[in-house]
Amino acid sequence: MKFSVATGNLTARKEPLILGIAEGKDLPPWAGGWVPPIRKAVQDLLKAKRFHGKLNETFLLPLGSQWIILIGVGKKEDLTLDRVRQAAGTASRRALAAGFESVARGLLPVKGATAEQVAQAVVEGTVLGTYRFTQLRTLSPNEKKELKAVTLVAPSARDAAAAKTGVRKGLILAEAVVWARDMVNKPSNRLTPTMMAQEAKAAARKFGFRCQVFDPKAQRRLGMNALLGVARGSREPSQFMAMEYKGPGSSSKKPLVFLGKGITFDSGGISIKPSEKMELMKYDMSGGAAVLGAMRAVAQLKLPVHLVGLVPATENLPGGSAQKPGDVVKALGGKTIEVINTDAEGRLVLADALGYAKRYKPAALVDLATLTGACVVALGQHCMGLMTNNAPWGAQVKEAAEKSGERAWELPLWPEYTEAVKSDVADVKNVGDGKAGTITAAAFLKEFAGDTPWVHLDIAGVAWADADKGYLRKGGTGIGVRLLVELAKSWKK
Numbered sequence: 001m002k003f004s005v006a007t008g009n010l011t012a013r014k015e016p017l018i019l020g021i022a023e024g025k026d027l028p029p030w031a032g033g034w035v036p037p038i039r040k041a042v043q044d045l046l047k048a049k050r051f052h053g054k055l056n057e058t059f060l061l062p063l064g065s066q067w068i069i070l071i072g073v074g075k076k077e078d079l080t081l082d083r084v085r086q087a088a089g090t091a092s093r094r095a096l097a098a099g100f101e102s103v104a105r106g107l108l109p110v111k112g113a114t115a116e117q118v119a120q121a122v123v124e125g126t127v128l129g130t131y132r133f134t135q136l137r138t139l140s141p142n143e144k145k146e147l148k149a150v151t152l153v154a155p156s157a158r159d160a161a162a163a164k165t166g167v168r169k170g171l172i173l174a175e176a177v178v179w180a181r182d183m184v185n186k187p188s189n190r191l192t193p194t195m196m197a198q199e200a201k202a203a204a205r206k207f208g209f210r211c212q213v214f215d216p217k218a219q220r221r222l223g224m225n226a227l228l229g230v231a232r233g234s235r236e237p238s239q240f241m242a243m244e245y246k247g248p249g250s251s252s253k254k255p256l257v258f259l260g261k262g263i264t265f266d267s268g269g270i271s272i273k274p275s276e277k278m279e280l281m282k283y284d285m286s287g288g289a290a291v292l293g294a295m296r297a298v299a300q301l302k303l304p305v306h307l308v309g310l311v312p313a314t315e316n317l318p319g320g321s322a323q324k325p326g327d328v329v330k331a332l333g334g335k336t337i338e339v340i341n342t343d344a345e346g347r348l349v350l351a352d353a354l355g356y357a358k359r360y361k362p363a364a365l366v367d368l369a370t371l372t373g374a375c376v377v378a379l380g381q382h383c384m385g386l387m388t389n390n391a392p393w394g395a396q397v398k399e400a401a402e403k404s405g406e407r408a409w410e411l412p413l414w415p416e417y418t419e420a421v422k423s424d425v426a427d428v429k430n431v432g433d434g435k436a437g438t439i440t441a442a443a444f445l446k447e448f449a450g451d452t453p454w455v456h457l458d459i460a461g462v463a464w465a466d467a468d469k470g471y472l473r474k475g476g477t478g479i480g481v482r483l484l485v486e487l488a489k490s491w492k493k
């Protein structure tokens with residue numbers, strides 16, 4: 001998809017147009033300069049209540065030889081960058097469905113946002129809203145059609161210059177999310193831990209960051225027995241990815257460390273899951289994919305940060321040498337863990353990753369993981385769960401979540417919850433007492449984060465979409481990439 005920026009009157013152009021309409025019975029204020037026939041046609045539709053301007057509502061309007069896609073953006077006083085991103089996703093998907101190969105569209109005014117930011121949101125929404133995972137199937141001739149060219153029409157030369165920068169940044173972000181989505185959507189036989197590590201290495205070479213991969217032998221040497229314990233039930237070797245990026249002027253600074261759960265398939269192990277929907281457990285590496293995507297985008301944007309990305313990757317299977325309920329493993333760093341339930345494997349692999357993070361003397365930690373079904377129950381698919389051992393750091397992550405439109409909601413992590421993960425035979429056990437499952441999972445991780453400011457993001461509910469919506473497509477969402485990049489950008493030590 002090619003993006004270009006133009007100035008002039010959007011509605012005087014000949015290609016199909018995307019026009020944003022605010023909720024209400026009148027034309028939005030930005031319709032002032034539209035050519036009279038378009039103004040009239042849209043006004044008539046609004047009057048007749050055939051179109052309302054509700055967020056993500058669309059209407060395909062033929063006008064003479066021209067096609068117009070109307071896209072609702074909701075009440076104009078509620079317009080945010082994320083609503084612009086959503087509307088761009090919905091409208092461009094409508095354009096694709098209509099078979100248009102090129103469209104022109106404007107840049108809506110968003111209170112408190114620059115033209116650059118609006119253009120960036122439009123590009124992200126457009127690319128992500130038309131994303132498809134087609135690698136593994138045959139396409140019909142109709143499906144082979146693509147939306148090839150999108151022109152952003154800016155009101156002034158000054159806005160056009162800003163929009164060009166927004167386009168460049170938006171493409172970097174969107175392509176990183178697309179990469180993450182592709183990895184999430186790939187089934188476990190197409191993305192093994194080894195293949196995921198190869199993806200990371202190739203991206204490191206291409207975009208300019210370091211990537212070391214530790215195989216099981218190296219993991220043993222390092223003492224990553226919690227990761228190795230999970231990997232025992234599978235023939236696929238576990239891989240531990242350690243990536244590092246030093247942006248301009250950042251090399252002497254303590255790094256920010258991102259950690260992502262990389263379970264390429266979670267059968268539950270010996271504590272096996274029911275077969276209903278088990279195929280979805282290919283998305284259990286979504287946290288890892290987010291970390292990879294963020295490393296790539298941060299390096300490509302050349303942000304001035306010192307960043308480390310850690311991804312422990314393995315399958316969780318019930319093979320003949322699989323670990324068993326009751327087994328005790330010693331994690332990197334020396335703490336022993338009683339494995340009560342082999343399906344609570346994410347916290348095990350993250351325990352070793354948190355232990356490994358200590359080597360960098362990190363300034364702060366963030367982990368992302370599809371960690372608990374309980375989080376899906378508690379928060380649904382509209383936000384991730386956030387838990388922290390450090391309120392100021394938690395506040396920074398919340399702000400980045402809000403800004404990126406990848407929303408997070410905090411759950412408490414009081415010391416009382418730690419009681420639930422105490423073991424009779426080891427230092428900790430890997431399940432709680434059956435209550436507050438999302439929080440007791442975090443209480444377990446907290447034991448391995450130590451004193452370093454740390455935030456845990458449970459993305460189990462938001463890493464997979466059940467239907468197309470805004471810029472989300474049914475399937476892997478690639479959530480976390482944009483939040484982490486925003487955090488790397490806004491990070492205040």
Ligand code: BES
Binds near residue numbers: 268341430432
């Ligand atoms: N990967 C799952 C969590 C999950 C469930 C993610 C549903 C997405 C959708 C995780 O490894 C798991 O199985 N957690 C268990 C923990 C329990 C055994 C304490 C769970 O949530 O049931």
Ligand code: ZN
Binds near residue numbers: 342
């Ligand atoms: Zn599990």
Ligand code: ZN
Binds near residue numbers: 343371
């Ligand atoms: Zn899992």
